Amino acid sequence: xxxxxxxxxxxxxxxxxxxxxxxxxxxxxxxxxxxxxxxxxxxxxxxxxxxxxxxxxxxxxxxxxxxxxxxxxxxxxxxxxxxxxxxxxxxxxxxxxxxxxxxxxxxxxxxxxxxxxxxxxxxxxxxxxxxxxxxxxxxxxxxxxxxxxxxxxxxxx
Amino acid sequence: xxxxxxxxxxxxxxxxxxxxxxxxxxxxxxxxxxxxxxxxxxxxxxxxxxxxxxxxxxxxxxxxxxxxxxxxxxxxxxxxxxxxxxxxxxxxxxxxxxxxxxxxxxxxxxxxxxxxxxxxxxxxxxxxxxxxxxxxxxxxxxxxxxxxxxxxxxxxx
Numbered sequence: 405x406x407x408x409x410x411x412x413x414x415x416x417x418x419x420x421x422x423x424x425x426x427x428x429x430x431x432x433x434x435x436x437x438x439x440x441x442x443x444x445x446x447x448x449x450x451x452x453x454x455x456x457x458x459x460x461x462x463x464x465x466x467x468x469x470x471x472x473x474x475x476x477x478x479x480x481x482x483x484x485x486x487x488x489x490x491x492x493x494x495x496x497x498x499x500x501x502x503x504x505x506x507x508x509x510x511x512x513x514x515x516x517x518x519x520x521x522x523x524x525x526x527x528x529x530x531x532x533x534x535x536x537x538x539x540x541x542x543x544x545x546x547x548x549x550x551x552x553x554x555x556x557x558x559x560x561x
Numbered sequence: 562x563x564x565x566x567x568x569x570x571x572x573x574x575x576x577x578x579x580x581x582x583x584x585x586x587x588x589x590x591x592x593x594x595x596x597x598x599x600x601x602x603x604x605x606x607x608x609x610x611x612x613x614x615x616x617x618x619x620x621x622x623x624x625x626x627x628x629x630x631x632x633x634x635x636x637x638x639x640x641x642x643x644x645x646x647x648x649x650x651x652x653x654x655x656x657x658x659x660x661x662x663x664x665x666x667x668x669x670x671x672x673x674x675x676x677x678x679x680x681x682x683x684x685x686x687x688x689x690x691x692x693x694x695x696x697x698x699x700x701x702x703x704x705x706x707x708x709x710x711x712x713x714x715x716x717x718x
Contacts, residue, residue, distance in 0.1 A: 416573065417573075466621040482642060483641075484639035485640050485663055488654075494661070496665060504649065506642055506643070506651050510687065526683055530685050532574075
């Protein structure tokens with residue numbers, strides 16, 4: 405799997421760094437982040453329903469989404485501080501199960517040429533405990549499954 | 562100065578923690594953060610002009626401000642992720658002189674009783690270098706002067 409997700413949680417610093425390549429042009433990967441109808445098809449782990457009540461992928465916009473597992477609803481929300489087309493985004497991120505624990509995450513959309521691209525993420529948490537909690541919550545599995553769906557989605561487009 | 566600003570920049574962690582008490586009720590201190598006409602009167606260091614083009618102090622709102630020093634304009638912008646009246650706010654913060662270096666900051670508005678209150682801030686930076694740069698930029702002086710103006714403003718209200 406040359407396109408596997410790499411996740412790094414550096415010792416003693418409240419960060420999660422991620423990297424994932426795609427056999428898809430950067431424009432397609434960016435569009436799958438901008439369009440809420442596409443976001444609903446790939447973001448989050450396998451086997452969950454997904455609702456995207458709000459998704460304004462522009463600088464200053466806001467977003468919310470719900471992962472649904474039977475009767476359980478897992479709600480998330482945040483703001484988009486910066487969005488630059490096919491290039492860069494910065495957003496806040498809150499899981500309402502841990503209210504007021506809000507991270508800030510940047511994503512670089514890199515054009516690798518030959519119809520390939522790379523996403524480079526840097527998430528920063530308000531405490532080391534919050535970062536460690538996110539790592540142990542299964543975020544790596546959920547994110548990896550989500551990116552696999554994203555790759556299939558843009559390949560089929 | 563029992564109400565002096567305390568600033569802590571912990572070794573090896575990308576945080577700036579702040580604490581400042583006020584001889585003013587928490588409602589007045591909160592209102593001075595919510596109303597852009599008041600924000601323009603106190604935020605930022607002494608001797609600068611101030612413009613507040615955008616200030617929507619609500620959950621999901623956005624803000625921008627400009628410090629003016631003669632011909633120089635220092636622009637800042639961000640979003641408010643959470644705002645709870647007289648209690649709590651979380652915002653993003655970017656100085657456009659260092660584009661894409663965005664911190665996330667929480668402020669707790671604490672009621673100390675007897676018409677006194679305390680602000681407790683926790684700012685988190687995307688790198689240690691960004692945090693250190695903010696500390697050495699004179700932010701402590703600027704913030705301290707701003708809070709002194711805030712105290713006079715709410716005392717005179």
